[in-house]
Amino acid sequence: MGESSINFAKASSAALQDQQLRGNFRRAMDGLMSKRAVQFADTAEWNGVRALGASVRLRALSKLPELLEKLEANCTRNGIQVHWAATTDEANAIVLSIMQRVNAKLVVKGKSMVSEEMHLNAFLEKRGIECLESDLGEYIVQLDEAMPSHIIMPAIHMNTKQIAHLFKQKIKEAEYTEDVAQLTDLARRVLRKKFATADVGVSGVNMAVAETGTLCLVENEGNGRMSTTVPPVHIAVMGLEKVVEKLEDVPPVISLLTRSATAQPITTYVNMISSPRKEGEKDGPDEIHLVILDNGRSGIYADEELRNTLRCIRCGACMNHCPVYTKVGGHAYQAPYPGPIGSILMPQVEGLEKRGELPHACTMCNACVEICPVKIPIVEIMGRLRSEAVHPGDAVRGAGSHASKAEAMVWKGWSMTYASPLAYQFATALLAKLGNAAPTSLPLLKEWTNVRTKPRFANRTLHALAREKGIPDV
Amino acid sequence: MSESRNAILGKLRAGRDAHPLTPPESDFAVLRNKRWDGAERLERIKRMMEAVHTEFLETTEADWPADVQAFLTAQGTRNLLFGPATEVGARLSSAWTDGGPELIPYADRVETFKERLFDGIDAGITTTLGAIADTGSLIVWPTPEEPRLMSLVPHMHLALLRADALYDTFWQAMTENRWADGMPTNALLISGPSKTADIEQTLAYGVHGPKRLVVVIVR
Ligand code: SF4
Numbered sequence A: 001m002g003e004s005s006i007n008f009a010k011a012s013s014a015a016l017q018d019q020q021l022r023g024n025f026r027r028a029m030d031g032l033m034s035k036r037a038v039q040f041a042d043t044a045e046w047n048g049v050r051a052l053g054a055s056v057r058l059r060a061l062s063k064l065p066e067l068l069e070k071l072e073a074n075c076t077r078n079g080i081q082v083h084w085a086a087t088t089d090e091a092n093a094i095v096l097s098i099m100q101r102v103n104a105k106l107v108v109k110g111k112s113m114v115s116e117e118m119h120l121n122a123f124l125e126k127r128g129i130e131c132l133e134s135d136l137g138e139y140i141v142q143l144d145e146a147m148p149s150h151i152i153m154p155a156i157h158m159n160t161k162q163i164a165h166l167f168k169q170k171i172k173e174a175e176y177t178e179d180v181a182q183l184t185d186l187a188r189r190v191l192r193k194k195f196a197t198a199d200v201g202v203s204g205v206n207m208a209v210a211e212t213g214t215l216c217l218v219e220n221e222g223n224g225r226m227s228t229t230v231p232p233v234h235i236a237v238m239g240l241e242k243v244v245e246k247l248e249d250v251p252p253v254i255s256l257l258t259r260s261a262t263a264q265p266i267t268t269y270v271n272m273i274s275s276p277r278k279e280g281e282k283d284g285p286d287e288i289h290l291v292i293l294d295n296g297r298s299g300i301y302a303d304e305e306l307r308n309t310l311r312c313i314r315c316g317a318c319m320n321h322c323p324v325y326t327k328v329g330g331h332a333y334q335a336p337y338p339g340p341i342g343s344i345l346m347p348q349v350e351g352l353e354k355r356g357e358l359p360h361a362c363t364m365c366n367a368c369v370e371i372c373p374v375k376i377p378i379v380e381i382m383g384r385l386r387s388e389a390v391h392p393g394d395a396v397r398g399a400g401s402h403a404s405k406a407e408a409m410v411w412k413g414w415s416m417t418y419a420s421p422l423a424y425q426f427a428t429a430l431l432a433k434l435g436n437a438a439p440t441s442l443p444l445l446k447e448w449t450n451v452r453t454k455p456r457f458a459n460r461t462l463h464a465l466a467r468e469k470g471i472p473d474v
Numbered sequence B: 001m002s003e004s005r006n007a008i009l010g011k012l013r014a015g016r017d018a019h020p021l022t023p024p025e026s027d028f029a030v031l032r033n034k035r036w037d038g039a040e041r042l043e044r045i046k047r048m049m050e051a052v053h054t055e056f057l058e059t060t061e062a063d064w065p066a067d068v069q070a071f072l073t074a075q076g077t078r079n080l081l082f083g084p085a086t087e088v089g090a091r092l093s094s095a096w097t098d099g100g101p102e103l104i105p106y107a108d109r110v111e112t113f114k115e116r117l118f119d120g121i122d123a124g125i126t127t128t129l130g131a132i133a134d135t136g137s138l139i140v141w142p143t144p145e146e147p148r149l150m151s152l153v154p155h156m157h158l159a160l161l162r163a164d165a166l167y168d169t170f171w172q173a174m175t176e177n178r179w180a181d182g183m184p185t186n187a188l189l190i191s192g193p194s195k196t197a198d199i200e201q202t203l204a205y206g207v208h209g210p211k212r213l214v215v216v217i218v219r
Helices: A008-017 A019-039 A043-062 A064-078 A088-101 A113-118 A120-126 A136-143 A160-170 A180-197 A223-229 A247-262 A297-302 A306-311 A339-350 A367-371 A378-390 A405-419 A421-437 A443-449 A462-468 B002-018 B038-050 B064-075 B087-095 B114-119 B170-176
Strands: A080-085 A106-109 A130-133 A200-203 A207-209 A214-219 A233-239 A269-273 A287-293 B055-059 B079-082 B102-105 B123-127 B130-132 B137-140 B156-162 B186-190 B212-218
Touching: A008 A019, A019 A247, A043 A064, A043 A247, A043 A306, A064 A080, A064 A207, A064 A287, A064 B002, A080 A088, A080 B002, A088 A113, A088 A120, A088 A200, A088 A233, A088 A287, A106 A120, A106 A180, A106 A223, A113 A120, A113 A233, A113 A287, A120 A130, A130 A136, A136 A160, A136 A180, A160 A180, A180 A223, A180 B114, A200 A223, A207 A247, A214 A223, A214 A247, A223 A233, A223 A269, A247 B170, A297 A306, A297 A339, A297 B002, A306 A339, A306 A378, A339 A367, A339 A378, A367 A378, A405 A421, A421 A462, B038 B055, B038 B212, B055 B064, B064 B087, B064 B156, B064 B212, B079 B087, B087 B102, B087 B123, B130 B156, B130 B170, B137 B156
Parallel strands: A080 A287, A106 A130, A106 A200, A200 A233, A233 A287, B055 B212, B079 B102, B079 B123, B123 B156, B156 B212
Antiparallel strands: A207 A214, A214 A269, A269 B186, B130 B137, B137 B186
16 A cells, blocks of 8 residues: 555544534534525526536636637736746745745735645745735634635634634734624734735635636635735736636636635625736736646646546535535645545645545545536546556556555455356355354454444345245346 | 746647547526516615625715715714715715815825825725626726725725616626726726625624725615
């Protein structure tokens, strides 16, 4: 068995023991699921907009290289400077060089999952640049020196009491309160000062429009608008799959995104940015940089089936509906993207050696596929990655790294037994006689029986019973 | 870093050409068919926006400056940021009477009054390009005369909405007005005051942007 440097099984067992955490997640996920269902109560509308959303994403993928070139050309024409990064190291270096040129000391960040993927905060802080998260959830997680546990609601694993204690402990002017309005107001006061004085604003991108060279951001708090409007320099980071062809492709995707993510018909702000401050304009950044990140995505794109991973609009609905995620929470995945999408994306981005365990964090129940607003066949991809992990090949980095002789032998034996009626009869008859006597501590059996009771074998096989009733073997 | 650019694009091209992808047609009928009658549109906009704590002030073309002043005075608002070079700004300053909240013009680059903007301004007033019935959203395109931060930094945002500038969907607004032919520096949809649910899913208003959004409906 290949070494897995990240242990989901262990982390999830620990998470399952944490009753506080389970309660926090259960409450939040139940609320999200029922509210989302209300948003999509009109089945015909859901089917229509979902098909449209999926077609928009597929059309974008079908022309991905051309659309990225068009995006670059239109952004450049609008005055947005475009940079390309093959790896997260390269993306970090690009961001750093911009910051050094403008002598940046303080950066405010809007929520960006790609910047989590880049570990940008840690990277900049090591180089003496203060990097402040301004989305309230991200701010909480940053104060707690933790990782986001959900891609939409980063601090979903904490309850009000825990956040109240954290604020009291970490923010100088804080008085202890469990009043959410007061806690929010405190964050408002602290961060306002930072927005006003920050040298650079960093944001993600929900969608980039090739046709017009426009960056679209959705948010509720106004921190995204602050980060992209107040500081003199704005740096936007995006995964290369985030492009759409036309401006009219934006409304259906936003509608699917906000309803799936937080059950809102729309977020408070839809922020569409097409250029830095122009001659005569009184505010807005003087420079905008767009960093387009690959980080393994072009490899994913090369495979016809795995490519579907890149349709994702990062709504997080698959997490909210996943029987595994909702029990163990986001931290057990130890990845910027947890839940079903994380379980298929992380192994492809970081390789199966490191992340080969994640496609197994799945019961194959298909709940995620049913609610995915852009119809990603998540479970099929999960199965494909399980298979890639044990078969050497070049579609995914680390393919074959989890190959095990014992497992291969079991499967071989299983398929031989099922291919031969004689072997099958023999095997089932043997199990009917001896199955109940086999100790639960047998090496392979133990994997199953240490968390489940061993099934009882009937002492006559189904075939034998059928024969008795006069039904012949075929 | 054009080396990476070419490598990335080359890889994408090779990947796609080896396995081309035929996407299904994009059928926008689901958006095209979303329609509401004239009166229904405004009702729906109000209902949806009120559900997220937006306030409404009904007024007329003749009376709106006086009504805005009366409203702000009643709220105890100390001052109002406005764009002096717009038609609306001219109306406002000529109709404003003594004793009301102080009118503060956004006349210079933000750098000249950033501190005051972030610390001393209670309200800001902007125009809108209309509103959207489907989602209950205002369409706001900031301009040099009506800059971006006016609708973001002051604690209260007043937005003038002409009662006849209503659309069914975001898609209808952008396609009918051919936005794709020329996008402004910044185009916004605003659907309520700033809010968050990041603390245990409890909704709180006024996190980083305005705490209050007041839509002034002008008939
Ligand atoms: S995989 Fe689908 S459901 Fe999951 S985050 Fe992406 S778009 Fe949403």
